[in-house]
Amino acid sequence: LLLSSSSSNKEIFHAVPPVKRPLMEGSDRNDVFSQIKSGVHVDWMTRTGDWDAVDLHGQQHLHGYYGLTPEGRPAWKPEPYVHYNSEKDKKLHHAHFSFNKWRSDQLPLSMPRMDTRTPECYALSKSGFYQNKKLPNTSVIFVAFNEPLSTLFRSIHSILDRTPPELLHEIVLVDDGSDVEHFGKELEDYIALLPKTKLVRLKERLGLMAARVYGAEVSTGDTLTFLDSHIEAVHGWLPPLLERVAVDRKIVTMPVIDSIDADTFEYNLGGISILGFSWTIGQTGVSRTPPKNKTDPMPSPVMAGGLFTIDRKWFFELGGYDEEFKYWGGEEMEISWKIWQCGGRLECIPCSGVGHIFRSHKHWQGSVYKVPPGWVNRNRMRAASVWMDPKHLQLVESSVPPLPGNMTIGDLSKMKAVKEKLQCKSFQWYLDNVYPELFFPDPDSFSWKGELRHVASGNCVDTMKRMREGEPLGMFPCHGQGGTQLFVGSAKNHEIRVPEVGWEYCVDGNGGRVHQPVIMYKCHGGGGAQKWSYDVQTKHLSVVSLCLSYEKGVNATLEPCQNGSKAQMWDIVDFKTKEKKSF
Numbered sequence: 001l002l003l004s005s006s007s008s009n010k011e012i013f014h015a016v017p018p019v020k021r022p023l024m025e026g027s028d029r030n031d032v033f034s035q036i037k038s039g040v041h042v043d044w045m046t047r048t049g050d051w052d053a054v055d056l057h058g059q060q061h062l063h064g065y066y067g068l069t070p071e072g073r074p075a076w077k078p079e080p081y082v083h084y085n086s087e088k089d090k091k092l093h094h095a096h097f098s099f100n101k102w103r104s105d106q107l108p109l110s111m112p113r114m115d116t117r118t119p120e121c122y123a124l125s126k127s128g129f130y131q132n133k134k135l136p137n138t139s140v141i142f143v144a145f146n147e148p149l150s151t152l153f154r155s156i157h158s159i160l161d162r163t164p165p166e167l168l169h170e171i172v173l174v175d176d177g178s179d180v181e182h183f184g185k186e187l188e189d190y191i192a193l194l195p196k197t198k199l200v201r202l203k204e205r206l207g208l209m210a211a212r213v214y215g216a217e218v219s220t221g222d223t224l225t226f227l228d229s230h231i232e233a234v235h236g237w238l239p240p241l242l243e244r245v246a247v248d249r250k251i252v253t254m255p256v257i258d259s260i261d262a263d264t265f266e267y268n269l270g271g272i273s274i275l276g277f278s279w280t281i282g283q284t285g286v287s288r289t290p291p292k293n294k295t296d297p298m299p300s301p302v303m304a305g306g307l308f309t310i311d312r313k314w315f316f317e318l319g320g321y322d323e324e325f326k327y328w329g330g331e332e333m334e335i336s337w338k339i340w341q342c343g344g345r346l347e348c349i350p351c352s353g354v355g356h357i358f359r360s361h362k363h364w365q366g367s368v369y370k371v372p373p374g375w376v377n378r379n380r381m382r383a384a385s386v387w388m389d390p391k392h393l394q395l396v397e398s399s400v401p402p403l404p405g406n407m408t409i410g411d412l413s414k415m416k417a418v419k420e421k422l423q424c425k426s427f428q429w430y431l432d433n434v435y436p437e438l439f440f441p442d443p444d445s446f447s448w449k450g451e452l453r454h455v456a457s458g459n460c461v462d463t464m465k466r467m468r469e470g471e472p473l474g475m476f477p478c479h480g481q482g483g484t485q486l487f488v489g490s491a492k493n494h495e496i497r498v499p500e501v502g503w504e505y506c507v508d509g510n511g512g513r514v515h516q517p518v519i520m521y522k523c524h525g526g527g528g529a530q531k532w533s534y535d536v537q538t539k540h541l542s543v544v545s546l547c548l549s550y551e552k553g554v555n556a557t558l559e560p561c562q563n564g565s566k567a568q569m570w571d572i573v574d575f576k577t578k579e580k581k582s583f
Contacts, residue, residue, distance in 0.1 A: 051131055051164045051239065052122075059112050060235060063160040063168075067109065067153075067193045075193055076153060079105045090263070090363040097148060098359035098368055099230070099262035104150040109157045113267055113355075115235040116258065120294045121351035122236070130239035135246050137169040138238065138309060139221030143211040144229040145176040145369065149187065151230040151357065156194060158232040167238055169221035171197040174214060177205035208328040209321035216315060224315055228306040230357040232260060232267070240351040241309040244297055249311040250344035254303050255352035262360035271356065273348045274300035276435060278502040279399045280483070281333055281380040286437060297347035301340075301435035305332025307354055318342060319418035322382055324410050327371045330379030337387040340434050342424040374404040386415045388427045391443060398449045398488060399499040401481035402576055439504045447491035448572055448581035453478055454550045455539060455569040460485045461507075461556060463500045463520070472517035473507065474554045482575045489572070489583055494531045495523055506530045509558055512544035517555035534582050539569040 054060055069075050084093065084102070093102035115122065124130075140159050144152055156171060173191065175183060191199045200218055202211060216224050223245055225238070241253040257272040276286040283302065291298060318338050321331055339346050359368065377400050384396045403409070431438055452461040454475070462476035463484045479485065487507065488497045496507040498520055508521035509529030523530065532543045540561055541548045547561040547568045562568060572581040 094364040136222035139219035141215040176211040209325040232355040254308040302336035329376030334383035342422040456566040509543040
């Protein structure tokens, strides 16, 4: 059943489509599920040509039934259902994946899901809007590294079940150097039972971006659709994505990303649609007025990164992914920026939905994918160094941790050559026309960028990953990496800005209330509880005649100033040079 070819570091396995079998005598022709249990391969929905066709249970099987042994029996059988609910059990079942593998193994691969489309989107599909157009086909590309087979196979099943055959050219599964036993013969044997599916093996881990590029290279569809390996596509997910690419091949589309619960696997509407970013190169939400027509595409400054459709030729014209990117991180920014700056558009399509398992660290706090220190920030800095203007890059360099040791961002000439060849626009054009909501502070007003270090304890003021206005700042051992402990002082108005939350918040004296912690509050430029002073002699950091004080616990508070008090002695330390600073 496997047709294989190999090179020094890659192997490709092609699935042979299963033989279609007639209905068994005596089976109930009105009960599709009884036919499944009998091992019968049925493709009646494919024959109807209706992209919205469902069986009696409201489910789709647009590629018929597959994953069957030569005897017509399902090759994959879910584990028997056993209810475990203690925290000890949860920790065990979430271990190594940060989702409940045990529960996943108990669920069917062709998971029954409700049609989640809005009435407007459903009506548009039923009207023939998509089916009457000449749409390109797509190669769906999955990259997997040590993924549990149940979530991986369920992802592939959802594509086969809910994608019109004429639009699905192939599924390419890229094994990014997995080193677990179940990714051997067990994976190959099941892939052989799936139509239009081929397995590409990389003999060593190259990382998400390089693996995706190789998947794109071996694909032959008109478009590329990149998906994560723990998703479920829902009814009508693909035609809306392809329709916009058919309008303009430089339009890149992404679905609305719904949430699949990491513990129960319940499907929950709402999750990620349009996205922005902060100057720390982290994703943020964007508040915009929704379109009047609920089926209209929504332009998005950046994408989530894992799920999108792009014209195959356009992907390679853009240079694919930066070949120097390793592991993961930063790829969503790089490809989003160059799509916009080089003459394309990035759109979120409200009539397309894909569910995604968002990992949860509630029950297990380990690392799913181990990435050596510095590589994620290296990727992000490479993207910023190519696509941003110098003044914007300066802001990013002030916001992200420095690279460790002797690590550098490396040679940028190849990606800069792509930018020059395509005559891409400036980053300022991007901000003015695509993402005007992003606040850009004046770098010339900065007098220092660094830590607020408590001398006696060696702890630093820290955002503690808090993101909302009014939340208190905490204290944490100084780590010297910027990030949550990076603050920027302004010589102009003595503000202390917080880059970690997008530069728009300042360290605020909380109304000048004694014994209360300092908080993050939107910068207003009006002085008051945001106008700080630093005395290099006493090391007092003060606001509204009160001094920042710390003795123990998790928060620094404002107290009456006392000369000589060790609780009120602070250093402002540059997070790169380690020099002591002042306003």
